[in-house]
Amino acid sequence: MIRVLVVDDDFMIARIHRKLVERVAGFTVVGEARNGADALRAVRELGPDLVLLDLYLPDIGGLDVLRELRAGETAGAEVDVMVVTAAQEVDTVRGALRQGAVHYIIKPFDTSVLEERLQQYARQRRELADMAIPEQGDVDRVFGKALPGPGDHPAPRTSGAPPGLPAGAAFPPAVPASASALTGPAAVPTRLPKGVTEQTAELVRRNLSSAQADGLSASECAGATGLSRVSARRYLEFFVSTAQAQVSLRYGTTGRPERRYHWLAGPSRPADIEHG
Numbered sequence: 001m002i003r004v005l006v007v008d009d010d011f012m013i014a015r016i017h018r019k020l021v022e023r024v025a026g027f028t029v030v031g032e033a034r035n036g037a038d039a040l041r042a043v044r045e046l047g048p049d050l051v052l053l054d055l056y057l058p059d060i061g062g063l064d065v066l067r068e069l070r071a072g073e074t075a076g077a078e079v080d081v082m083v084v085t086a087a088q089e090v091d092t093v094r095g096a097l098r099q100g101a102v103h104y105i106i107k108p109f110d111t112s113v114l115e116e117r118l119q120q121y122a123r124q125r126r127e128l129a130d131m132a133i134p135e136q137g138d139v140d141r142v143f144g145k146a147l148p149g150p151g152d153h154p155a156p157r158t159s160g161a162p163p164g165l166p167a168g169a170a171f172p173p174a175v176p177a178s179a180s181a182l183t184g185p186a187a188v189p190t191r192l193p194k195g196v197t198e199q200t201a202e203l204v205r206r207n208l209s210s211a212q213a214d215g216l217s218a219s220e221c222a223g224a225t226g227l228s229r230v231s232a233r234r235y236l237e238f239f240v241s242t243a244q245a246q247v248s249l250r251y252g253t254t255g256r257p258e259r260r261y262h263w264l265a266g267p268s269r270p271a272d273i274e275h276g
Contacts (some may be wrong), residue, residue, distance in 0.1 A: 002122060003030045005048040007039040007065075012230070015086065017052055019112055024118045036060025040068060043079055050121065051104075055085040055092065056257070063092065066099040068265050082117065086259075108237060119201075153228070196238055200227070204235040208245060208263045215248065215260035236261045 006029055008014040018029045030046045032038040036057045051069075055062030065082055083096045086107040096104050102124075102264065103117050127157050131138055207224045208216050216224075218233035225232060239245035245264055249257035 002027045002125070003046070003048045005031050005033065005039070005042050005046060005051045006026065006179075007036075007051060007057070007062075008054040009056065013054075017114075018103075020114050021052070021118065024115055024122075026122055027118055034058075036062070036065040039065050043069065048079060049109050051079055051081045051238065052084050053081050053101075054090055055083060055087045055096075057164060062087075063095045066096065066101065068142070070099050080121070082121065084114070108241065143234045196235065200225075200231075201235055204232065205239065205244075205263075208236065208239065208261055211261075211263065214250075215262040217260055220262070233259075239263075 004027055006014050006017045008017060008022065011032075011034065014032045014034070014073060018034065021027050021029050021259065030048055031042050033042045035150055036059050039051070039057075041055070042048075042061075053062050053065065054077075057065070060068075062083065062085065066083075069077060069079060069081065071077070079099070080102050083101045083104045084107065085105075087093075088106055090167055101121070102121060105113060127141070127272075168233065203225050204221060204227075207221055211220075216236075218229050221227070221232040221236060222229040240247055240261065243264070245261050248260045250260050251257045
């Protein structure tokens with residue numbers, strides 16, 4: 001059994017990831033951590049085989065957690081780490097690769113992506129355990145399965161959502177084949193995910209498109225629309241996933257950076273309903 005520690009500051013997302021992991025045969029979740037310090041402590045105390053690591057943590061950045069684990073000064077120096085994060089900056093991906101992450105999954109993601117990466121990781125562990133003196137072909141096979149090939153890259157996200165997540169989760173759930181489509185002059189045509197309604201999307205769109213140059217945070221959007229912060233972020237991330245908005249990070253003196261959303265699709269109403 002492969003023992004997994006889930007690290008995410010959002011308890012709802014952590015619980016969802018726990019359920020997804022435990023659906024994969026051969027994996028069990030031994031604990032959850034909400035910040036970097038607790039993650040390092042949990043690695044020492046629980047001795048997991050694999051850590052699912054978010055990079056946006058409130059105290060220590062995820063890359064710093066990974067560096068500390070890899071420094072060889074902790075009991076968890078040998079633990080494997082799979083990054084699961086919304087961070088898409090090239091330097092961040094490069095930093096995770098340099099620190100030895102076994103994979104990098106970008107939120108929001110389809111649930112099958114995590115399942116496939118976990119199965120891939122389990123196969124790699126089995127192959128390494130069975131090797132005595134590996135030949136080059138053996139090593140190439142293991143590394144070929146550890147990293148995606150040219151044809152293994154996921155298609156551009158148009159749904160903005162991992163399927164199967166319950167209403168109220170930080171990201172919207174599966175995109176049903178029969179759902180309506182939300183399209184616009186600057187948007188990639190896409191179907192409305194379950195849990196995302198045309199009326200609320202239009203409300204969020206109006207507030208986002210009229211925001212000042214520094215954009216809108218999920219908390220500010222929630223205050224302006226009457227939605228919860230989680231629901232507001234779900235709609236904002238939906239617009240990002242359909243290329244109608246983009247995200248910038250505002251760094252403060254402490255804690256995780258604030259995500260600021262900026263409208264891209266112009267002042268006109270972006271959504272026309274197209275029945276699939």
